[in-house]
Amino acid sequence: MRVSVLDQSPVGEGHTGADALRASLELARHADRLGFDRYWVAEHHRSPGFAGSAPEMLAGAILSATDRIRVGTGGVLLPRYPALKVAEVFGVLATLHPGRVDMGIGRAGGPAADFPARLRELSSLLRLPGGADLYPEALTAVPPVPPELWLLGASAGSAAAAGELGVGFAFAHFLVPGPSARALQAYRAAHTAATGVEGHGGLLAVRAVVADTQARADELAQAMLLWRARKDLGDDQPLPSAETVRRHRWTGLESERAxxxxxxxxxxTPEDVVPRLRALAEANGVRELMVNTLTQDPADRVRSYQLLAEGFELSGTRSGASVVAAAAG
Known part of the structure; x- marks a missing residue:
């Protein structure tokens, strides 16, 4: 099982957007050491709860601050930008950090009608699968190792489009859990038909939080659910603290949305969460999970990923255990 991180750079109550971006850099350093496979940063605009408005910029900073982990976007909202500009940015990132760059692309943020054409243009510019050789001299510098292209989505339609292009597909289970298995099946079928290659199972992005005790995990989950319920009802706020949630009087509509x-x-706790995540991966036919955790306090988020890494016995935690054992011997 491969386990990765989806970071939305959450802004917690009592913190600023600058605090959130610095926390993302620090969490990425931890994820690199702990053995997570990928670290993706998201794009949101004018949101009190999320600070990551330029994911390609944040990805560049994280690439420079880490050594091993693949880094990318989850994702750049392609309808907002010319494909050439996106290709140039990722061409530079992939040139400076060959073999470590993922280019996750979303279709939100603008008209969707020309999205397939934009995606094909982007693939072509970077010499990626699914793009005809339309622009042989378009980029200032074509990277020696192109970035991996991933399409992000939450429907069977976007899954099939990724499969037809022969690129990666990440399903946003944390947004719309219901159709995940069906969408990933559609992706695999389309990918096999287009490429003749089986085995690319896609990636499942899930929302989870792990703590040392069940009581603490319940508090952190309730904070996420209050934030989400408020957002659904048009009250977009930073992530509330556990103390705020304890004092909060839930309305009927908030309780319904939560x-x-x-x-x-x-x-x-890890003993409960890890088996559930493994079962979810198996039910959806994937070998990689991307975990999204939202907390008001960045320390709770770091601890959650530490416990998750230990529960999955990721390479960084195994190496650390070996060092400790050797020192003890």
């Missing part, structure tokens, strides 16, 4: 989202937030 209950709707509760099934997509996996929380608990």
């Amino acid at each position: 209950a709707h989202h509760a099934r997509s937030v996996i929380h608990g």
Whole structure:
């Protein structure tokens, strides 16, 4: 099982956007050491709860601050930008950090009608699968190792489009859990038909939080659910603290929205969460999970990923255990 990180650079109550971006850099350093496979940063605009408005910039900073982990976007909203500009940016990133750059692309943020054409243009510019050789001299410098292209989505339609292009597909289970298995099946079928190659199972992006005790995990999950319920009802705020949630008087509509989202937030101790995540991966036919964790306090988020890495016995935690054992001997 490969385990990765989806970072939305959450802004917690009492913190600033600058605090959130610095916390993302620090979390990426931890993820690199702990053995996570990828670290993707998201794009959001004018959101009090998320600070990452320029993911390609943040990805560049994280690439420079880490040594091993693949770094990318989850994702750049392609309808907002010319394909050439996106290709140039990722061409530079992939040239400076060969073999470590992922280019995750989303279709939100603008008209969707020309999205397939934009995606094909982007693929062509970077010499990626799915793009005809339309622009042989378009980039200032074509990277020696091109970035991996991933399409992000939450429907069977976007899954099939990724498969037809022969690129990676990441399903946003944390947004719309229901159709995940069906969408990933559609992706694999389209990918096999287009490339003749089986085995690319796609990636499942899930929302989870892990803590040392079940009580603490419950508190952190409730904070996420209050934030999400408020957002659904048009009250977009920073992530509330556990103390704020304890004092909060839930309205009927907030409780209803929280209950709707509760099934997509996996929380608990590592002994509870890791088997549930493994079962979810198996049910969806994937060998890689990308975990998104939102907390008001960055320290809770770091601890959650540390416990997750230990539960999955990722390479960084195994190396650390070996060092400790050797020192003890």
